[in-house]
Amino acid sequence: xxxKISKYIEDKNTxxxxxLSVFLTSGFPEKxxxxxxxxxxxxxxxxxxxxxxxxxxxxxxxxIIQQSSQTALSNGIDxxxxxKYVKEINEHTDKPIILMGYANPLLSYGLEKFADxxxxxxxxxxxxxxxxxxxxxxxxxxxxxGTDIILLIxxxxxxxxxKMIDDKSSGFVxxxxxxxxxxxxxxxDTDNLQFIKNAYEQCTNNRVLVGFGISSVEDVKYYKPHCxxxxxxxxxxxxxxxxxxxxxxxxxxxxNLKSGLIN
Amino acid sequence: MKKSRSAIEMPDSRGKFxxxxxxxxxxxxxxxxKELESTYxxxxxxxxxxxxxxxxxxxxxxxxxxLTFADKLTSYYGKGKxxxxxxxxxxxxxxxxxxxxGQILLAKKLGKTRIIAETGAGQxxxxxxxxxxxxxxxCVIYMGEIDMKRQEPNVFRMKLLxxxxxxxxxxxxxxxxxxxxAIRDWVTNVTDTHYIIGSVVGPHPYPMMVRDFQxxxxxxxxxQIIEKENKxxxxxxxxxxxxxxxxxxxxxxxxxxxxxxxxxxAGYGLDSNKHCATLTLGRVGIxxxxxxxxxxxxxxxxxxVHSISAGLDYPGVGPEHSYLKDNFLVEYDSxxxxxALSAVKLLAQTEGIIPALETAHAIAYLEKLLPKTxxxxxxxxxxxxxxxxxxxxxxxxxxxxx
Numbered sequence: 001x002x003x004k005i006s007k008y009i010e011d012k013n014t015x016x017x018x019x020l021s022v023f024l025t026s027g028f029p030e031k032x033x034x035x036x037x038x039x040x041x042x043x044x045x046x047x048x049x050x051x052x053x054x055x056x057x058x059x060x061x062x063x064i065i066q067q068s069s070q071t072a073l074s075n076g077i078d079x080x081x082x083x084k085y086v087k088e089i090n091e092h093t094d095k096p097i098i099l100m101g102y103a104n105p106l107l108s109y110g111l112e113k114f115a116d117x118x119x120x121x122x123x124x125x126x127x128x129x130x131x132x133x134x135x136x137x138x139x140x141x142x143x144x145x146g147t148d149i150i151l152l153i154x155x156x157x158x159x160x161x162x163k164m165i166d167d168k169s170s171g172f173v174x175x176x177x178x179x180x181x182x183x184x185x186x187x188x189d190t191d192n193l194q195f196i197k198n199a200y201e202q203c204t205n206n207r208v209l210v211g212f213g214i215s216s217v218e219d220v221k222y223y224k225p226h227c228x229x230x231x232x233x234x235x236x237x238x239x240x241x242x243x244x245x246x247x248x249x250x251x252x253x254x255x256n257l258k259s260g261l262i263n
Numbered sequence: 264m265k266k267s268r269s270a271i272e273m274p275d276s277r278g279k280f281x282x283x284x285x286x287x288x289x290x291x292x293x294x295x296x297k298e299l300e301s302t303y304x305x306x307x308x309x310x311x312x313x314x315x316x317x318x319x320x321x322x323x324x325x326x327x328x329x330l331t332f333a334d335k336l337t338s339y340y341g342k343g344k345x346x347x348x349x350x351x352x353x354x355x356x357x358x359x360x361x362x363x364x365g366q367i368l369l370a371k372k373l374g375k376t377r378i379i380a381e382t383g384a385g386q387x388x389x390x391x392x393x394x395x396x397x398x399x400x401x402c403v404i405y406m407g408e409i410d411m412k413r414q415e416p417n418v419f420r421m422k423l424l425x426x427x428x429x430x431x432x433x434x435x436x437x438x439x440x441x442x443x444x445a446i447r448d449w450v451t452n453v454t455d456t457h458y459i460i461g462s463v464v465g466p467h468p469y470p471m472m473v474r475d476f477q478x479x480x481x482x483x484x485x486x487q488i489i490e491k492e493n494k495x496x497x498x499x500x501x502x503x504x505x506x507x508x509x510x511x512x513x514x515x516x517x518x519x520x521x522x523x524x525x526x527x528x529a530g531y532g533l534d535s536n537k538h539c540a541t542l543t544l545g546r547v548g549i550x551x552x553x554x555x556x557x558x559x560x561x562x563x564x565x566x567x568v569h570s571i572s573a574g575l576d577y578p579g580v581g582p583e584h585s586y587l588k589d590n591f592l593v594e595y596d597s598x599x600x601x602x603a604l605s606a607v608k609l610l611a612q613t614e615g616i617i618p619a620l621e622t623a624h625a626i627a628y629l630e631k632l633l634p635k636t637x638x639x640x641x642x643x644x645x646x647x648x649x650x651x652x653x654x655x656x657x658x659x660x661x662x663x664x665x
Contacts, residue, residue: 056564108563
């Protein structure tokens with residue numbers, strides 16, 4: 001049976017649209033208006049949300065997401081609070097909601113308890129960047145069946161391993177466009193584009209979404225032919241940091257990004 | 264207390280020490296870590312590589328380091344005989360160079376042109392900058408802003424050796440944050456860069472590889488004590504931050520009868536919430552690429568810890584130590600800032616050796632252990648580093664009362 005996420009992506013793709021997945025840091029910038037912000041981002045054209053639950057030491061993140069995580073932690077945001085946000089958001093939307101974050105807060109919450117609670121609340125997928133394929137089986141026990149576990153591939157992933165990751169991943173495959181951390185600059189390196197083209201070909205089980213280094217509608221159009229959708233994180237968070245127009249500038253960015261994904 | 268026979272064969276092929284260790288890193292690093300592991304395993308058996316490394320230990324670093332009988336310290340307690348393994352006499356002033364020499368040769372084999380490292384006390388940074396100068400590789404050292412202030416002489420040493428020192432201003436501005444930043448650099452520049460991790464921490468194969476490079480300390484100790492006493496020691500004591508000097512001296516004795524004791528930093532005290540007693544008070548978690556014992560909050564955020572010693576000021580510990588503790592193969596205890604400071608003075612005025620603040624934690628433990636020993640028992644203490652870098656902290660603490 002197809003998961004909610006993969007079915008949603010396929011339906012959109014069939015209609016000639018590619019996916020825009022937007023990353024928001026849980027409870028950022030304001031914990032009291034986060035649900036409202038999330039719903040507005042969806043209304044502005046985001047097809048899915050990736051909500052990042054904060055960790056004190058995010059090793060795969062650049063300065064922008066680090067800073068937003070720090071603000072979230074100062075706002076008292078933890079996994080429990082994040083699950084409450086998801087519950088509220090789900091009352092107003094049918095679009096997929098994914099949680100993204102590091103392994104330690106999950107371990108601390110209790111993996112089995114988290115698997116149960118997140119499923120009950122309607123978390124559709126999970127991205128944990130420090131649980132690579134090699135640690136997958138020990139971490140994501142059968143308790144997580146029914147929740148999509150989205151794995152990443154990067155330009156350093158060998159071809160054979162891309163196939164293994166495609167076999168294991170569910171929901172979609174997260175294709176990291178550059179060798180680097182979140183917020184890295186887009187590269188126009190031909191080797192990197194070739195990697196994305198190859199990855200798109202190799203992944204036959206899953207749809208492929210490209211992320212990292214995508215910040216403008218030009219970037220979106222550059223990757224669009226070679227994937228099923230894109231993920232934008234740091235650019236949105238950066239916009240939120242400098243947005244004193246009640247997030248209108250950020251929502252405009254989201255609308256603009258999505259416009260590049262519709263034929 | 265049953266000792267496991269297989270401890271010496273750890274980790275397994277997936278880098279696990281029982282339930283600890285592993286490779287909890289972003290996908291970008293998986294292929295480079297596998298390449299590092301396979302190259303290391305080849306080099307480990309390569310006669311030429313071993314010969315070259317031994318030559319460097321001998322001619323460049325000054326090994327073997329002496330095992331000094333501490334006669335005055337022994338009379339001071341009037342109990343067991345105390346020997347000091349003198350890693351403070353290594354080139355650059357601490358055991359850290361044992362590892363950086365090994366890893367720089369590996370980096371050359373891997374064809375890398377740029378080296379990065381994290382440092383707390385600056386000893387690993389200095390040891391890395393040193394081998395980079397010697398082997399002509401670019402060198403960037405990440406160091407917490409607070410550590411740069413408290414270990415200023417080492418910052419200058421690194422710069423003098425030609426390294427770039429990057430000040431890390433995030434989080435607690437100490438070793439933990441310097442490590443985060445080094446990992447981020449590595450994720451970004453992994454194609455041409457080798458990351459020389461300074462302790463038995465991080466993702467596989469680092470904990471295994473750094474242990475192997477440091478175990479020269481224990482191998483020499485075994486030979487030297489048998490020459491001097493015709494038997495193995497009864498106790499071996501070493502300080503534990505990440506735990507590389509401790510693993511280095513413990514490892515060759517792990518399946519034997521020697522009682523091994525690791526000493527952590529208790530900072531302002533175990534009940535102060537400002538300490539680094541990871542194995543004493545921590546709980547299992549995932550951090551810096553490994554599963555191990557960590558100091559963390561109830562919701563799994565890594566704690567901001569404290570020790571007067573920058574080299575021990577770390578909320579995690581090598582996964583092998585977590586394993587050794589669970590299996591009762593090593594006993595762990597802790598020593599406060601104040602106890603460590605007193606121990607600096609004690610060793611200086613009995614043996615004429617000014618130890619690093621890290622080492623001082625192991626020395627202070629003698630106060631707890633020695634009364635329980637008898638005159639025919641032998642204690643070996645690993646003097647992991649010398650105290651020159653700490654003089655300003657020690658001066659600030661003693662003031663005119665010295």
